[in-house]
Amino acid sequence: MIRTAGQVETAERIKTAGQVDTAERVGGAGFLGAVGTAESLSAAATTGRIDTAELAGAPGPVEPAGSAEHTPAHEHSGSAEHPPVAERATAGALADRFGRVATDLRVSLTDRCNLRCSYCMPEEGLAWLPRQQQLTDDEVHRLVRIAVERLGVTEVRFTGGEPLIRPGLVGIVAAAARLSPRPRLSVTTNGIGLDRLAPALRDAGLERVNVSLDTLSPERFQRLTHRDRHADVLAGLRGAAAAGLTPVKINTVLMRGVNDDEAPALLRFALEHGYELRFIEQMPLDAQHGWDRHTMVTAAEILDALAPFGLKPDSVSRGTAPAETWFVPGWSAADGGPARVGVIGSVTRPFCGDCDRTRLTADGQVRNCLFAREESDLRALLRGGADDTTIARAWQTAMYGKRAGHGIDDPTFLQPARPMSAIGG
Template sequence: MLIDTYGRVATDLRVSLTDRCNLRCTYCMPEEGLSWLAKPDLLTDDEIVRLIRIAVTLLGVTDVRFTGGEPLLRPGAVGIVARCAALSPRPRTSLTTNGIGLQRTATALRAAGLDRVNVSLDTLRPDVFKTLTRRDRLPDVLAGLAAARDAGLTPVKVNTVLMPGHNDDEAPDLLAWAVAEGYELRFIEQMPLDAQHGWQRDGMITAGDILASLRTRFTLTPETDDERGSAPAERWIVDGGPHRVGVIASVTRPFCGACDRTRLTADGQVRNCLFAREETDLRAALRSDASDEEIAALWRRAMWGKKAGSGLDDPAFLQPDRPMSAIGG
């Protein structure tokens, strides 16, 4: 197992397929984009599948989520999903995407064995979408969401970050829309993972702010801790059910004590925490003909050293050098 010194066991693997993205969200990267990883530095499809197989068959991983960057920009994404879904034991599979490529790939992803998707969408207003993402692609995202739902990639979850002065008044409208469309909405506190290192705690929209806004229009009943388990989102039943809304409060309500995640970057680095400042290089081991057992041992050591928490509540907290687009969600 991937166990750490605090007794937590990582069973959820986040796999970044690429650091590239076709949006330029203001809280993630600058308008001109970033210097992308060179192709030789990226794991090949075979290398990604091998590492997932090691995680599933030797290390106890039961859930695999594909992330980016934008994972659907990787040409072999559907094939990687299919090979992952064919493993025994079969892991549960999901994908986090900005939704732009979903209309053309949702059916193929479902046929390949993908179980569900999370789609990032911060606003329903075209002008605000264009401001936040620096691209005029809202209709594509909405079409992608509908395609995912129609293909059976359910529950379709929508991830939303509220930004002061842009969409901080949209929480009730977004929830009403999600309920009407049959999507599960999850608000995520803005985290210090932007490439510009411009995040400020004082200016962020907190979980408390979000819930107060939602309660102006909806009755929210909290789920029990047993229902939450190790999930990052606290969830509330909306107006008696069956719909639910979640809030991932990584900054103000950290959930590190129940974390069950391990992360693999597109260039083959293991990260034992989203906010870790150290990585363990599995790509070098792969390309030096290490055995599966040797790679598994490296992975176990990487997770054994996981810290008790993210350190976000420490005044001396230092933001990771890599931004979210390079780490994977």
């Protein structure tokens, strides 16, 4: 078997992550399965169905998540230390060829936003998706139901753009909360309007929120977002806490020469208010394609800035969670437990080997990775009359083609055409 240099490098990354058995399959049948999937689904969009003969190398018929009745031939290899996918009870689940299983669904409800964060979109905004191309509330619910009831998804996070500006958000959350088994439900938001919506979202079944806040300075906030809404974000944080959407988490992106001097102050603010802060390395997902690794503040630099707090490593494995967490001695969380701070080193400390996410864009495209350049069209299947089994199988096929890693460090890396606002965080 001949492998390209990029495929060999990917295999080595998987070996580093401890997945030696699956690394040897990198570059084999289906390594670029996502491309084939896109072609197959394009045909499906025309006919409203998928010819299973076209999906060579993809998972077999959909069974209830966890069923072991169907074991594709390609899943029989493995080792005692790293059991094959079938032994991990992944039939009927969103498994990829490396044994990773997606159980965390990120649903973008809109590509629109009421802020213009400089690392996300230009001040003048973007060309928004036409309304008719966006999934309807009923279509969102159907896809979430298929993911939960047929594909083993256990957590659903609604994102954007800005999800709070989606008129049907409360109803979408309520419908998801009625599913059985009931998934964990959360929202990632900029916090504007959250003080008003938090009680209704809680009553609908929402459990947690992540609020983006990159600065404590109203003036700097306005420069970063091109909007004078800093007070509204702080009100949203307070409203979420008052509604019991705890732990309220704050997402912060530090940028060199912009707000990197605020790391200690932001952590102290979070500790004083009982919020849980997560620092996130800036990723190449801006609409302007102006990301520069040299302006990114790394996880190591963030931890250095927080050294005065005497952070202690959290001994509990983070599992599939993206954040590495540390205890903050002398501080308590809102629930009385030890206070924590997290750092998500997506670029310098990638967690691709443990990724458990699948993403659905506002126009119904499945993305198997935040940085994927391929998408699989479920909206066409929905509107073409496809049944749940066909849609579930298409989703499985899309996830099976997931690459080993995001490839940001690869010389051939290309930034996704969609910006973060259109993908969903």
